[in-house]
Amino acid sequence: MRKYAVCSFLICLFGLSACYEDDSSMGSDSVSDITIMGLEDLEGQSIVSYAGNRLQCSPVIQSGYADGDLAVAWYLFNTSAEETPNGYQDFLISTDRNLDYEVNLPPGTYRLVCEVSSLSNGLVKTATVDIMVATLFSNGFYVLKETPEGTTELDLYNENGLTQDLMADFAGGALAGSPRNLSVIYEGEFIDPETNETARGNLVHVMTEDNVYKGFKAETMTEVFNNENLFYGGPMDANEQPALFFMTMFYNCYASNTGIRIAQVGGDTPGTGKLPYPSSDGASKYLQIHGMDVVYWNDASHRLERTDYNINTVSPEDCGEYPGGMECISSGRNDNVGRIYFLCEEPATGDRYLFLYSIPMFMQTGFDQVLQVDPSTHLAKSRIISGNSQTGSYIYCVGEDHKLYVYNYEEGTETEVPLPGIDNGEEITYVSNPFLNIGFGDTSANFDALVVATRKGNGYKLYIYDEGMVGGMPTKAPEVVAEGGNGVVRCVRYLSPVTVDKNDLFSTYVYSWTD
Amino acid sequence: MAAALCAAWALAACEKDLEPFSSTDCHLNFVYTDMYGTVAGEDVTDEMRTSTYSFVSASAGTGTEVVRDTLWFEASTMGFLSDVDRTIPLVQVETEGRNARPGVDYVPFDDPGFLQLCKVPANTASVQVPIIVLRSPSLETEGDVTLKFAFGTNEYFSPGYKGLTERVLVISGRLARPNNWEDAYWGTYSQAKHELMIEWTGDAWDETFLDELYDGDYAYVDYIARWFYETLAEVNADRAAQDPPLGPLTDENGEEIQFVKR
Missing domain, CATH: 2.60.40.2030 (CalX-beta domain)
Incomplete structure (x- = not known):
């Protein structure tokens, strides 16, 4: 018995040793490591594409190999692109040791890979860094302004400074009518006139009180939509009042006085972005996502309404008793304090009412309450109003004294907001709290700012408070002050070249689309 | 016994050269x-x-x-x-x-x-x-x-x-319900409805046509579905305005033809 056990044991040893037979031909006495440094200097950088700008990097490569034994390759790919068979190696841009590459790429977040390999033993090491690629128009604060002639123009402020009067350059001139609204859409779908094929890209939509509408591909400010081609049913009727473009997880959406129209997006191939019939009987630019529903003010019926996520069924909100014939003048949403508001005014009396919702997570709770705004407050009289989006239960409003106040809708109190850097007496024409709150993907572009615009002659000054904000109030002078001409600011929206993951739209806002 | 099992395991654990795939069966x-x-x-x-x-x-x-x-x-x-x-x-x-x-x-x-x-x-x-x-x-x-x-x-x-x-x-040799007919878009199938769709658009509305339609923009499919609904409403309104008034369009089974309001 013992003999058999010993034999079995020896067979085990033999079997196991056979498993360790090394057929490798790569073995050498020693393998030197490779260290790559220098890419970290590019971290967080943004580079403007199609402008002759070059991506440059001179890496410091430390190893025990002779220089002639090392091969360097550079790769650059969009982090939101679909995976390819060879991964990053399908996107070679240079085999020079020092990178010097002119960037002519669509906007987005790109990953730069520096690959260093030993020619003698095949050892490969990589270093990576993410950079932002933008075009002249794909990134920044779009400023919708009313010209002295009462028409609508569009400016853009970004790291390149202020680019003015984009409608003159890209739409043949200022648009008839004073500004109604400005909307941005991430990953919109459209037919690209440059290729005559469907495509995806960020869009900027301009709407005026004369019902003029134009939609632009932000990357190049190419007009892709207008009153004539947005609807499958043909040109807009003369009474169509374009009011708002917004996004949900599955749809790109449009709201007007005739209702809400939606187009499913995100399929394997982009759609045309054109819209079918409306799925409700009226709407306005005051609209918010509430749980799995959409709640909005219907201008035609002068009431709040609710529809489901697919805009299939519409029902009036049960808000109790409130005056008829009201008009909505402001709406906002704050995910962090969990509130949605609609501020409405009774034209006959000037009385204002605040409709408040709590924001549920996956719950279908209803409307909370409607309050009459104390007539002695600034909110009861202000014409320049916008909600705080991230940090407080506030509504910003400009008083008749040209000072900025916050109305706390939980307490019904008002507090003056100091505006360091803005002279007393400057006429404020616009205020808002733009933000970017990417959750999935590149969060480096996230921000939360207070934008204040004042009138200066026939032009304006734009103050952007970003750092130093505490509870929605600035504590120091703004980093950015831009001066523009030919108009008074009526609306500001921020657009980033980052990719917005649809999962981000499930329960929170990535950016605000109302004032 | 245990030793034999160990030996069997040890031998089985060894790497085995695999033959490349060579079957000519297709x-x-x-x-x-x-x-x-x-x-x-x-x-x-x-x-x-x-x-x-x-x-x-x-x-x-x-x-x-x-x-x-x-x-x-x-x-x-x-x-x-x-x-x-x-x-x-x-x-x-x-x-x-x-x-x-x-x-x-x-x-x-x-x-x-x-x-x-x-x-x-x-x-x-x-x-x-x-x-x-x-x-x-x-x-x-x-x-x-x-x-x-x-x-x-x-x-x-x-x-x-x-x-x-x-x-x-x-x-x-007659109109038949295409296999890819979707009630959610076109409503309950009937030959009369199918004939109306062909008459109003001039398209075949057969499987091939529907496959191409579904392969395109879903917003357009929504639009067409609603267009049928709106067009039928107009036709029925015209019929009701006749003297004497005519009832709404019905199918081969006497059922009122209805489209989906998308």
């Missing part, structure tokens, strides 16, 4: 789809295996009387590619009811002209399998016929996976 499978794309394996249903072809719909779509037409069914190969064209073997499978007759309702699978079409081109793994249907007078006098066909065996191919090697084609 097989064929059909590719099935639903409204949302390709469906595979156990998810394939009899409904996906069944198609309907209507000479009436096809004639409406072309504006001429169609008496002979070629339908294409997507298939894919298993096994090595070939540097020569390979004929696809097809066989008819008998079913209950009226079976399609070779040479009368469809071009026979051994027809020399048909064999020139029915092949996997060299160096390809995917193919469109043709079926050439013929319009027999008996379709209108005696009703629809069914052609159930499957991959057979020849020197190049044999059938692939069970459940993925057969298709059923209903050949009709």
Whole structure:
């Protein structure tokens, strides 16, 4: 018995040793490591594409190999692109040791890979860094302004400074009518006139009180939509009042006085972005996502309404008793304090009412309450109003004294907001709290700012408070002050070249689309 | 015993050289789809295996009387590619009811002209399998016929996976419910409704047309569905305004025709 056990044991040893037979031909006495440094200097950088700008990097490569034994390759790919068979190696841009590459790429977040390999033993090491690629128009604060002639123009402020009067350059001139609204859409779908094929890209939509509408591909400010081609049913009727473009997880959406129209997006191939019939009987630019529903003010019926996520069924909100014939003048949403508001005014009396919702997570709770705004407050009289989006239960409003106040809708109190850097007496024409709150993907572009615009002659000054904000109030002078001409600011929206993951739209806002 | 087991484990744990794949057997499978794309394996249903072809719909779509037409069914190969064209073997499978007759309702699978079409081109793994249907007078006098066909065996191919090697084609001389008709968009099917859709748009509204429609922009599908709803409302309003007033349009069963308000 013992003999058999010993034999079995020896067979085990033999079997196991056979498993360790090394057929490798790569073995050498020693393998030197490779260290790559220098890419970290590019971290967080943004580079403007199609402008002759070059991506440059001179890496410091430390190893025990002779220089002639090392091969360097550079790769650059969009982090939101679909995976390819060879991964990053399908996107070679240079085999020079020092990178010097002119960037002519669509906007987005790109990953730069520096690959260093030993020619003698095949050892490969990589270093990576993410950079932002933008075009002249794909990134920044779009400023919708009313010209002295009462028409609508569009400016853009970004790291390149202020680019003015984009409608003159890209739409043949200022648009008839004073500004109604400005909307941005991430990953919109459209037919690209440059290729005559469907495509995806960020869009900027301009709407005026004369019902003029134009939609632009932000990357190049190419007009892709207008009153004539947005609807499958043909040109807009003369009474169509374009009011708002917004996004949900599955749809790109449009709201007007005739209702809400939606187009499913995100399929394997982009759609045309054109819209079918409306799925409700009226709407306005005051609209918010509430749980799995959409709640909005219907201008035609002068009431709040609710529809489901697919805009299939519409029902009036049960808000109790409130005056008829009201008009909505402001709406906002704050995910962090969990509130949605609609501020409405009774034209006959000037009385204002605040409709408040709590924001549920996956719950279908209803409307909370409607309050009459104390007539002695600034909110009861202000014409320049916008909600705080991230940090407080506030509504910003400009008083008749040209000072900025916050109305706390939980307490019904008002507090003056100091505006360091803005002279007393400057006429404020616009205020808002733009933000970017990417959750999935590149969060480096996230921000939360207070934008204040004042009138200066026939032009304006734009103050952007970003750092130093505490509870929605600035504590120091703004980093950015831009001066523009030919108009008074009526609306500001921020657009980033980052990719917005649809999962981000499930329960929170990535950016605000109302004032 | 334990030692023997250890020895067996030790030997089994050793690396074994594997032979590269060398089988020359090649097989064929059909590719099935639903409204949302390709469906595979156990998810394939009899409904996906069944198609309907209507000479009436096809004639409406072309504006001429169609008496002979070629339908294409997507298939894919298993096994090595070939540097020569390979004929696809097809066989008819008998079913209950009226079976399609070779040479009368469809071009026979051994027809020399048909064999020139029915092949996997060299160096390809995917193919469109043709079926050439013929319009027999008996379709209108005696009703629809069914052609159930499957991959057979020849020197190049044999059938692939069970459940993925057969298709059923209903050949009709009347309007028939397309297999990819979606009630959610077009409502309950009726011949009268189908005729209205063809009359109002001039399109075939057969399976091929619907496949192309679903393959495009869903917003456009929503638009067309609603357009039918709105158009019917206008037509019924005109009928109600007649003197004497006419009732809403009804189908062959006396039911009011209704479209979906998308």
